[in-house]
Amino acid sequence: MKTKLGFAYTLTATALLALPLGMTACSNTAKSGDASALKAGRAELLGVLRSGQVAIGAETTGWVLLMDTGSVDVDVSKVAGQASQLDGKRSVVSGEIITKAYPTRGEVKVMVADSIIGAPASPPPAVPTIPPPPRPQKM
Numbered sequence: 001m002k003t004k005l006g007f008a009y010t011l012t013a014t015a016l017l018a019l020p021l022g023m024t025a026c027s028n029t030a031k032s033g034d035a036s037a038l039k040a041g042r043a044e045l046l047g048v049l050r051s052g053q054v055a056i057g058a059e060t061t062g063w064v065l066l067m068d069t070g071s072v073d074v075d076v077s078k079v080a081g082q083a084s085q086l087d088g089k090r091s092v093v094s095g096e097i098i099t100k101a102y103p104t105r106g107e108v109k110v111m112v113a114d115s116i117i118g119a120p121a122s123p124p125p126a127v128p129t130i131p132p133p134p135r136p137q138k139m
Contacts, residue, residue, distance in 0.1 A: 038072060038097050038109045045072065045111060046119055049083060049091045059102035061110060065093055072097075075112045082116040090119045 047067035053060050063074040063083060074093060076083035095113040102108055 040097050040099060042095070043097050043111065044092060044094045046092050047071070047090070049074065049086050049089065049093065049116065051083070051087045055102075055105065057102075057104055059105045059108075065091070065111065073100075073108060073110045075110055076116070079113050079116050083113070086116055086118055090121055092117050092119050 045065055045067060047065040049063065049065055051063050053062050053064050053073070061073045061075045063076050064071050065074050074083075074095075078095075093111055093113050094115040095111050098110050098112055099107050100110045
């Protein structure tokens with residue numbers, strides 16, 4: 001059932017749905033774990049490298065390193081070939097940590113990568129083994 005306000009309703013609904021998606025995508029670095037505690041200078045970080053990151057106003061490098069303690073944006077422009085081969089894989093990223101100022105996101109830590117190498121998959125978490133219950137004895 002369409003009314004004269006159908007277009008405005010569709011536009012508003014689309015905007016309301018897109019807003020949370022954009023906010024989620026751009027909050028990867030600003031409020032994740034210890035990424036904000038990274039100091040400027042050389043660093044070597046271990047995590048899963050992922051491409052396809054988006055943010056409002058294109059305020060992202062498009063790449064992120066997901067670590068156990070949070071995440072950090074990664075500028076892979078110097079090592080694009082290595083990055084594309086390791087997309088979605090556990091990797092060690094080496095480079096310079098800088099702070100980049102974005103109009104919407106504010107100050108964001110960015111790793112300017114100069115080397116990316118694959119890392120072995122992490123071992124599965126240890127699960128304690130519980131012995132089976134004793135079998136009932138026949139009388």
